Amino acid sequence: MTEPSILLEIADRVATVTLHRPDRLNAFDEEMHAQLAQAFDRIELDRAIRAVLLTGAGRAFCAGQDLSERQMGDAALDLGATLERLYNPLIRRIQRLERPVLCAVNGVAAGAGANLALACDLVLAARSASFIQAFCRLGLVPDSGGTFILPRLVGPARAMGLALLGEPLPAEQAEAWGLIWRCVDDDRLMDEAHALAAHLATQPTRGLGLIKRALHASADNGLDEQLDLERDLQREAGRTEDYQEGVTAFLEKRQPVFKGR
Ligand code: T3D
DSSP, X not given: OOOOSEEEEEETTEEEXXXXXXXXXXXXXXXXXXXXXXXXXXXXXXXXXXXXXXXXXXXXXXXSBOGGGGOSOOTTOOHHHHIIIIIHHHHHHHHHOSSOEEEEEOSEEETHHHHHHHTSSEEXXXXXXEEEOTHHHHTOOOOTTHHHHHHHHHOHHHHHHHHHXXXXXXXXXXXXXXXXXXXXXXXXXXXXXXXXXXXXXXXXXXXXXXXXXXXXXXXTOOHHHHHHHHHHHHXXXXXXXXXXXXXXXXXXXXXXXOOOO
């Protein structure tokens, strides 16, 4: 029987998704894309899942596109079409999922693998991990949201350097530059990632989803539009059961028990 290229485990309201082609450094082939899409289909439908943890099996997080699928010298190969069909929907659904998506970068993250990690809401990386905008080495353009996300996270000068040079950015530097949330010791990565995912899964899920929506929208909005959006989203948040619980628990001087509703 062939090994699955995506592992999906659901426990205690957390869905853990593992990219699982370790001998190819978890590079994306068509089958891994298909299995990852199925995993997200399941996560989107299951409202009991309140946090997602994405990581990689073996020594790498993800080496981007599996280049052995691109050796055929096919003049008709349309990479725009593969972005449209495979990578772009993946990035969009991570950003639009109204539940927190945490990425544990366990090793090198290259090409679309780097930008997949950076599209997640919180990124923890092992100290030995690195991020490589490998596209320029192949004559390609950073994709999977890289040209949008990188300059917003690290500023235009560093984004340009990363994209034009394709040099590995070590996890510690990535943290210092504000590219990721935190760099942790390798042997602590998965414990810290599981603990953070478990925490997120007990929080006011709808409120967290609205926070995601507001912060993503701020990339394109002016202050006036953003103030209007905050008004609308706060109205929605204020109607949740979790808001009622948060206020009640505060006044009763106890820990809140949020239900994600
Ligand atoms: O095509 C489209 O649809 C457009 C979309 C493009 C999106 C993209 O992601 S383009 C960018 C593609 N990715 C890369 O260019 C990265 C290629 N990989 C590397 O540069 C290096 O492997 C790493 C820096 C990631 C890691 O280096 P290292 O020295 O730790 O490992 P290695 O020895 O290079 O790799 C180990 C094995 O994984 C090796 O196979 P082998 O020799 O043991 O049989 C290597 O060929 C394989 N591997 C690594 N990356 C890929 C890969 N095989 C296929 N595709 C890969 N991307």
